[in-house]
Amino acid sequence: FARAGCNEGHNESFAYTEVNNSAQAGGDLSGALWNRSQDRLGVAIVSNGLSASHRDYLALGGEGFLLGDGTLRYGREDILETYYTAHLWRGLSASGGVQYIDHPGYNRDRGPVLIEMLRLHVDF
Template identity: 60%
Template sequence: MRVTWHRLAGITPQPDITAHPLQTTIKYGFGLNFEQPLKDWMGVFGRWGWNEGRHESFVYTEVDETAEIGVAGSGRRWNRKFDRAGLVFVTNGISRDHQEYLALGGAGFLLGDGRLNYGRENIVESYYTVHVWRGIYPSFGVQHIKNPGYNRDRGPVVVPTLRIHLEL
């Protein structure tokens, strides 16, 4: 963490983002994706994403940088050709500005409890997607999350998952 004047003075001000007038800003980022078949029933995939992490955002989660790599297989090997099973590793991070904001007591829409002992959020997930009927694909899985909320003082936690993919 950076040494700033308020830390030297022994002051730990809690940021108040509502004290500033609402203004339009531009938030930018990038994302890359790859999928590579290895056999007719199995392949690897990966994703990488980054945004500048200096502006408030409201998205499904608070991530400024992410990398993911995984392997997925088709149920063709066990006579369920529309099913899929996979294993994924994900690592997420937030920018220095975002870290400092949370460490000073700031709160995002999901993060912030007054202190932050920063550590990258690392996730290992396994999942199974089953084709149950005409475009209905529930997916069941489990995630092991180290440093949830980017905080080394939290976790690890194990989270069961359920997703539903519908094709209408």
């Protein structure tokens, strides 16, 4: 998959993460290659950014719905995610993954951050 999006960046964010432009790409492989046809191995990359007016607002000490911790040294928030989903039994699967986030919160003074994930999915 691949997708990109943007908005004008002049309005206050609410009830969603603060992103004014984003580009994403990724894909997954079927476990059939290693005799586990219902398993999946995937990877995705994301690069999120803020508009110039949004960056200026935060750099001046402004606060958003999720952002705002003083003078912002802006950097694009770049994310790499990998995961493996294993089919366990009937409608039960488990996933493990890792996210690597550079410049979390668009701040070059933060990160990188490594987040480990574990998910359990049940269909019935």
